[in-house]
Amino acid sequence: MHQIFRILASSIALTIAHPATARDVTSSVAKLDAAMQRWMPGIVREEKIGGIGIAVIRDGRLIWSGHYGEQSPGVPITPDTVFNTASIAKTVTAETLLALEAAKRISLDEPIASYVPAHDLDRDPRYKQLTLRILLSHRSGLRNWPDDYPDGKLAFDWAPGTRYRYSGAGIELAARYAEAKTGKPLRVLAQETVLSPWGIDRMAIGTLPSWSTGRLAMPVGPRGDYLDFTTLYPGLRDGSSIGAAYDLLTTTGAYGRLLEGLIAASASPSRTRSVRETILTPLNGDERYGCERRFTRRCPDRYGYAFGWQIHHYSRHRILQHTGNDEGETDLVYFSPDRRTGAAIFVNGANGWAAIARAVEIIGDEPELADYYRGLLAKLFDRQLAPLPPSKSKRQPSTASR
Structure with a gap:
């Protein structure tokens, strides 16, 4: 990232009663509207990103969304803009696999080796140890992608289940197991188990749907230049993408509905909730x-x-969260089962972390998470913390939708 980031050290308080009254929500939304309109357009310019789309969940419901900047040169981001959300795809893959397991169509602990041929790995006896539970908690022992190896071939750096290493390739193996076990592509499985039951449209896995035409958020590189969408995401261009670890296309509103579903599903104890919320791979001390x-x-x-x-x-x-980042996109999604809050924040730009950190602070529902990202930005990018003055603006943004 090539600009000096200014990270927020204070958050705007946006409080609502629980359960919230209509008046509380209206007042809170007005403050959120004004604060985002005051800060986000300037951040888009300063950070050389295309734009940002935000959806906010409170009391388990999508209450507000805002859209700032451009999806492509001269074309503003709107509620209909479709973002390719990079690694946010892993959350939809996880929920699809959990739903399949709950229906007893797959197992989280069955070795995948009998179903998934992997020519780089299957001569190694450690390949027989891989299961969905190991793969989805990033304990496969594999690097992120084959091109992280000198010879371009996946290999184990250590025994599965013993150590953490983030691996998109591991997530793809998990999806291939589910496809082989059920005889259906991941995108169909997701539609059957999560998207259709929860009433989610404008979300697609590993494919360019017709409804995305003219609505795609073009990726923006670190210098602020627009990048070619199909060059950056070749799997979407040639139809080879599984979409398990990346290539989830969605609007902010569609992902907001997914967060609504997740919060509702977390209201009662269940085996699925226990699996979703049980830490398997501690990150204390992770570099x-x-x-x-x-x-x-x-x-x-x-x-x-x-x-x-x-x-x-x-x-x-508790806060459940996931990030996404590539050469032209930066994203954060999160939700809290106990506070019943959440947000989806999508940026078409490689320099998106400052905008995301500021958005989390302005939203104000999860100050702990905002503090965590301020810390990461200081640690990883040597960013100077700066307070965000309270917004006094009452102007309502034309780019926001409710």
């Missing part, structure tokens, strides 16, 4: 995501990967 108190006021009491989600525990408070 990249490890929280350090010299940068962060309050680190999570416990944090790490569960089944497809990164989870933060602050006493009894």
Whole structure:
């Protein structure tokens, strides 16, 4: 990232009663509207990103969305803009696999080797140890992608289940197991088990649907230049993408509906909820995501990967979150089962972390998460913290939708 980031050190308080009254929500939304309109257009320009789309969940419901900047040169981002959300795809893959397991169509602990041929790996006896539970918690022992190896071939750096390493290739193997076991592509399985039951449209896995025509958020590189969509995402161009680890196309509103469904599904104890929320891979001390108190006021009491989600525990408070980032896109999604809050924040731009951190602080519902990302930005990018003055603007943005 080539610009000096200014990271927020204070958040705008946006409080609503629980359960919220209509008046509370209206007042809160007006404040959120005004604050985002005051800050986001300037951040888009300063950080050389195309734009940003935001959906906010409170009391388990999508209450507000805002859209700033451009999806392509001269074309504004709107509620209909379709973002390719990079690794956010892993959350939909995880929920699809959990739904299949709940229906007893697959197993989280069955070795995948009998169903998934992997010519780079299947001569190694460790390949027989891989299961969905290991793969979705990033303990496969594999690097992120084959091109991370000198010879371009996947190989184990250590035994599966023993250590953390983020691996998109591992997620793809998990999806291929589900496809082989059920005889259906992942995109069909997701539609059957999650998207259709939860009433979610404008979301597609590993494909360019007709409804995305003219609505795609073009990726923007670190220097602020628009990149070619099909060059950056060749699997979408040639139809080869599984979409399990990346290539999830969605609007902010569609992902907001997914968060609504997740919060509703977390209201009662269940085996699926337990799997989703049980940390399997602690991240304490991790070089990249490890929280350090010299940068962060309050680190999570416990944090790490569960089944497809990164989870933060602050006493009894839990936040499930996931990020996405590539050469032209930066994204964050999160939700809290206990506070019934959440957000989807999508940026078509490689320099999106400052905009995302500011958006989380302006939303104001998860100050612990905002503090965590301020700390990561200071740790990883040497960003100077700067307070965000309270917004006094009452102007309503024309780019926001409710």
